Amino acid sequence: MSTETQTGIERIAAAFAGSGKRAALMPYLMGGFPDLETSLAIGEAYADGGADLVELGVPFSDPLADGPVIHEAGTRALAAGATVAGVLEVGRKLSERLPVVLMAYANLVYGPGFEAFGDQLVAHRISGLIVPDLPLEEQATLLEVLEARGIALVPLVAPTTPEERLTRIGAGARGFLYTVSVTGTTGERAALDDRLGGVLTRAAASTDVPVAVGFGIGTPEQARAAADAGAAGVIVGSRLVRAAAEASDPAAAVRELVSAMSDALR
Template structure:
């Protein structure tokens, strides 16, 4: 089954609630522990997993995820190690890898996409790849059955939203705020409008991320029309603060899953 089809099925099989997509920093705190954390996500009710690759200059990431990536790099984590994490988790839920363009270019676009397919990945998010420069990677992903997932923001102009939505694969990653990743006490005043604008310009699901740190915020996103919610810094922080990271994140993921199901 192709990556786009697996992703579509994951959203469809959420049974009327928003699909839950926790973010996992590959290699944090160690490669082995990141596999355990990812398995805890699955056990806690994740429908998909966003798998981050540590990078020295993560321009879209706030301090919590940046620190996790720095620790993973210091421990020796590599792109190949993150592919190993994907190999374990990919057979269980769709894994969408998130990484920066330099890591793909260093490996070569065809080689990277081929490696992602071999590792069992379903999709790819490249936050620093502009629409105008995405053609070669989109072509390679389409040929290999990988969903190249675009991002849109509250500031994305209407005409650009239309072009992004038409080329979206898997889902549209809708950023709730202008800024970096990180927990917020409340969602922005414009998040519902941002979701509505994204949904008006695409036929694939729309998932909201950046700033969702509590189950009630995930429910707010779902009630505003989000087909999926992405939870990152809250889970990375839970893993960093716990003696048993896997147990800690399983509890957090389960709380989000339960809140979405109840709503």
């Protein structure tokens, strides 16, 4: 089936199934950082380096789930004039190469309304949506709106999520289940938690979609360890955003890192 005729949910499923790796690789991209044009070049470099999907962040003034590196990138993107419309256009262009999963805080979704926001996602060929500050109890309407448009609403679970709640979240997951490897915000860690395998086993038992893990994965060795622990997908954020911030040629820097991580997952 052509990607032109696939729904977003189908594109995500195909990316996980067809990655050719032990776990699909999903780098995080802060839309509009350091500016819209360069963020698009960084996303293209992700695809060149072997990414299977991309998580595209919309900068927000109060990003409660973001650690200092991604928070700073979002602040700089906003200062450079990034808008939701501009980030969605970056996503549309990247969607020509790989599925794009948008990460947006709830205010940005509630503002235009679920129907209008869902229509924008369809128009820009966005495959999925992550809303990290939207609790389970408020997801039903958005899930219905997105599912009618073939877009995956991707929920998050944490190591501390109680069993009964995990079961309910997993049952409603579309696309994949985003499993946070640690309690806290995004950011690089020296090592993965030894309990990650158990967290992933619990998450996988709660859902029929692939389980991807993020927060704290920043090296090829950690990406491989996440796959060893049972992750079907690996999400890498702060390390790549930091590399883009520090490099004179951000696209080249992140392409090298993504390529190394992709190789580690083969």
